[in-house]
Each structure stands twice: as structure tokens, then as C-alpha cells.
Amino acid sequence: MRWIALTVGLSVLLATLAGAQGWHEPKRGTVERKALMDALRGPAQSLFGAPVEFVVGELRVSGNLAFAMVRAQRPGGIPIQIETTPGWARNEFMYDADHTSGQALYRKEGGRWVVKDYTFGATDVWWSYGPICKVYRPVIADVCQGM
Template identity: 40%
Template sequence: MCVFFLTVSAATTSAQPVHEPARGSIERKAILNTIRPLMEARLGAPVEFVVFWMRSGGDWAFAGLDPQRPGGGRINLQNTVYAGQGDYMDGLHTYALLRYQYDRWNIIDFVVGPTDVFWQGDPLYARIPPGLTPH
């Protein structure tokens, strides 16, 4: 008796063009659930996200998020690891670069509250598919 398993991973979809993972999709949930523990460690739990940018292509993904408390509650910066840094941040806007490796999404780079377009000119971002980050 032969049994065959079909495993679908980012590696099998590497030829796919950059796309926005659909709301409610397994891919979108997996990306957000990869980012969530990092943000909850820095901002306190629980955290949910308002997604203002998300693209995936091949084995890469890039997300732009605004973290909030469940139901839309505002996160008080003074109750986070960023207390006292508000003057140097553009709020809690969060960006994360992820890569699908070892059968899961992994955070490769992230930043909270950047005041510039940090990915432009960074050699790491020259390796990702065009269209993954905002212009």
C-alpha cells in the first residue's frame, strides 16, 4: 500500500506573484499569528491588528499594522516597553518582514514607530520580490 501526502508550503508557491492575502485566509492568519507574540511581549497582551499593508510573494511577506486592544481599544504607550520614547516614534505603526522557512513563517526584520521608510536602501530588502513593500 502506498500513501502519498501533498504538502503545500510557500516553497511550492514561489512562482506566485506578490499578492495581498485575503481576509480570513489561512495565510493571513498565519502571518498575523507569527507577529502577535512579539508585539504582545512589547505592548502587553492581548493585541489585535488593523492591517494597512500586507503582501506575500514566494516565501516572503511584508506587513504594515496598527496594533490595538481587542475591539479597537487604544494602547497606552506609557504601559509598554516604549514608555518615554513617544517623541521619537510615529505612534505604534509596526512593519514586519517575514520569510517562510522550516514549515512556518519567521520574522526576519521588524520595526515599531519608524519615522522614515527604513527598508529603502537596506540590502536585505533588495532580496525580496518587487511589490512586497509600499513604494
Template identity: 40%
Template sequence: MPASSRQKPFSRLQKIALAAFLAFSCMLQAPALAQSPSEPARGSVERKEILDAVRPLAEARLRTPVEFVVSWMRSANGWAFVSLAPQRPGGAAIDLKTTVFADEAEYMDGAQTYALLRYQFDRWNIIDFAVGPTDVFWQGDPLYRQVPAGLTPY
């Protein structure tokens, strides 16, 4: 083999630089893998995107434009869980008798809305959704075994 086509071994300095680069890369990725659930800050893009993902489904079911009062919101590792009190813009209450839930309204716990979301394909997507449940519906559901501990309220 001609001398010009042989690869020279890495120098000691190159090996140190490569090791440092790999170690630094791992440190940058580690927090994302071990991220604990936290509430996205008010006014943050993440918070707005999560609420905007829930809004069309809530508005279709409640038959009115809504704004949300956030009771619980946590996100981590591409998952989010919210508990929201929907109201009409400006704060007026929503009467369930004027919604798709008119026949079930007396058996519901108001319009409190819960959603499990997953960040995939460059957007938040609703994975599970409930309006007015009278129990902690996610407890015992195998779907919720996939989410980070602390994402849901209980």
C-alpha cells in the first residue's frame, strides 16, 4: 500500500478533543432524557401550543369559543397533561345544557377538561381527552404507564 493512501493514527490531542466532544454531547442530551415534569411558563410558546392543541376539540364539544383557566399543566419528555376549566372569552361560564353534553350534564362534574398530549411530528397531538369526568379516569389506564412520573396530578 502506498504511503500516501495510509491513514495516520489520531494524535494524542485529537483523541482528547474527540473524548471531550463526546462527553459534552452526552451532557447536553442527558437532561432531556431525565427531564422531570414542570409547568410551562405563562406566556411561553410551549404553553400556548399545548392550549391551542386542546382548543379545537373543546370548542367543538362545548359549541362555543373558549379560553382556559389552567388548573394543572405539566410537560416532560414530549408528554403533557392538562386539567383546564374552559370558559367563554371574557370569563362567562359555559352551561353544559348548550353543549353536546346536554343529555349527560347532570352526571358530569362540570366542563373541567383533561387532556394527555404527545409532541410528535413538530406539534402537540391529543392522545386522550375527557370533559367532566367524575373520577380520576387515568388511574389504572395502561396508556398512562408510559408517561413520566409526576405528569398527572395524582
């Protein structure tokens, strides 16, 4: 009985904390989620070639700001062969990185989501930089602590 009460209590606490964070995650299949992924698809296809789909790790929206952590792949879960991509031909990838893991910062402008900054293959938490935190804190506060 105590286990059930503890589990229910923990669930309520986590739900409260999620609401307190000030952002939400658009659910799979929603127009908002599709719009965010479509906005990132152009930059991703410039690097990897078409077609590209994403496995979403994090997707956060607060007002007119959004943040995404994704892994790019070919439709159907097929891995991208980096050595065959336009980005590889232009020498845009670092050798030690997971090239298909990416992050993006968005702003909603004129009713549509626009990617303002993004990186695929980062080896650091580039979005925790002070000026970025100042603007995007509503969706990345957990990496901006102390800034």
C-alpha cells in the first residue's frame, strides 16, 4: 500500500514540476510538431541530402520559442551514410562527432516556425552560451543555471 501511495505521490510531483518548467512538448502527430520538424528539414537536407526524417529526443515549446534535440536518418530508420552527403563533400563535419545528432533553436515569426540556429555533430553544449540563454531561457533553462 505504501508503494502505491509513493508511486502516486511521485507521479503528482513530476507532473507539477513539468508544468512549472514553463514549456510543453508538442505531441506526435500534431500540427505544431510537424511544423517544427519541417522547419529543420531544409537545413538538415542541405547537410545530408534528401530525404531526411528525425527521431526526436527533446522538443520544447514556450510561447514563440522552441528547442529541439534530434537524430537525423533516412525514412524508415535507415542510417545516413555521412561520407555520401553534401555536407561531407563540403568538409562540414568534425571527425569525432555523432554527425546525425543535432540541436535547433526556433522562433515563431509571422505564424510559422523559423530555425534561428542549429548544429549537427556538436561536441559541446553550444546552446548553453550566455547570450543564447538570455533569449531562449524559457526552453533551455536547465542548461543555463548560474548564467
